[in-house]
Amino acid sequence: MSARIIGTGSCLPSLVVDNRKLEEIVDTTDEWIRSRTGIESRHIAVEETTTSMAIAAAQAALEDAGISAGQLDLILVGTISGDCVFPATACQVQSALGAERAVAFDISAACAGFLFGLGIVDAYMKAGRIRTALVIGAETLSKMMDWKDRSTCVLFGDGAGAAVLREEEQGILSILQASDGQKGDALICENRRVNNPYRENSNELDYTKMNGQEVYRFAVRTVPQSIEKALDEAGVGADEIKYFVLHQANIRILEAVAKRLGQPFEKFPTNLQKCGNISAGSVPVLLDEINRAGKLQRGDKIVLAGFGAGLTCGTAVLTW
Ligand code: UT7
Secondary structure, X not given: OEXXXXXXXXXXXOOEEEHHHHHOOOOOOHHHHHHHHOOXXXXXXXXXXXXXXXXXXXXXXXXXXXXXXXXXXXXXXXXXXXXXXXXXXXXXXXXXXXXXXXXXXXXXXXXXXXXXXXXXXXXXXXXXOOOEEEEEEEEOHHHHOOOOOHHHHOOEOOEEXXXXXXXXXXXXXXXEEEEOHHHHHHEEEOOOOOOOOOOOOOOOOOOEEEOHHHHHHHHHHHHXXXXXXXXXXXXXXXXXXXXXXXXXXXXXXXXXXXXXXXXXXXXXXXXXXXXXXXXXXXXXXXXXXXXXXXXXXXXXXXXXXXXXXXXXXXXXXXXX
């Protein structure tokens, strides 16, 4: 038996900020952002929160799956931008849904958070511990940006995506998770420093900092390798894959991965043009778009892959 995705959902903030609007607040241009990343606009939370979007995405996914919250055994939220340090966003989602039976906790794996969640579901199901699970990727990274730093603030957007998984004959065929803590400094937000009456400068806050080129190199090297390995483990050829649903950080990364895999770029759906990089929300929001557009048929084989801070990388091959 394996974990099969039986429903998806997503939620994006109502405010859309295009590149031209950013030109008003930071030293950048629409031309630079489009040509270096492919991003044209992004959704930014004003009234929405990580939790409210996670709940809305979860409700949409449950409806799509045709199951009730009471059937859930496990709720996982991949997030690095929860509204509270504790309780976990997943516990807040559990409460809002009324999913009383579900165990709920968060996963801190940045842009690979949704994939790491799928990895946990896969393992729990194989161990016979759960039958039905909800995995969410939800972020409001806008609150962790230095809006004067053009090298980061133009890249990210807010939003949440969710998937319901159930134990079935066909589903996740292989799933890989990898972490490289040695490269942790390449993408970091250090805003929970030691803070108490016995330490000077206790209240310093910091924002997201990225060595873009290092993360870029990691992505174009690690992601194709990871996909090839996952395909190998699944016994599936790249040509059999209908879609490669990859983390939406930069269109140039997606093009490089397609080239390395020798696959046509048409197999790599994108929404980064309108959403930017939603970190853990990226893959499930895009998956929901494809699902709702009716582009997936039962039995299709797809690849999901997320990569980012940690550095982390998660890749899954699955049957829809
Ligand atoms: O989700 C986590 C995963 N994250 C990623 O995968 C990100 C991976 N990295 C990237 O996508 C790219 O490295 C970036 C899009 C972040 C940057 O693109 P780049 O082609 O590597 O540019 P760069 O950092 O080498 O900067 C080139 C120039 C610099 O100016 P000088 O030093 O050449 O004069 C930057 O100061 O572009 C400048 N620059 C900008 N100019 C206008 C950097 N950001 C901006 C900006 N607007 N927003």
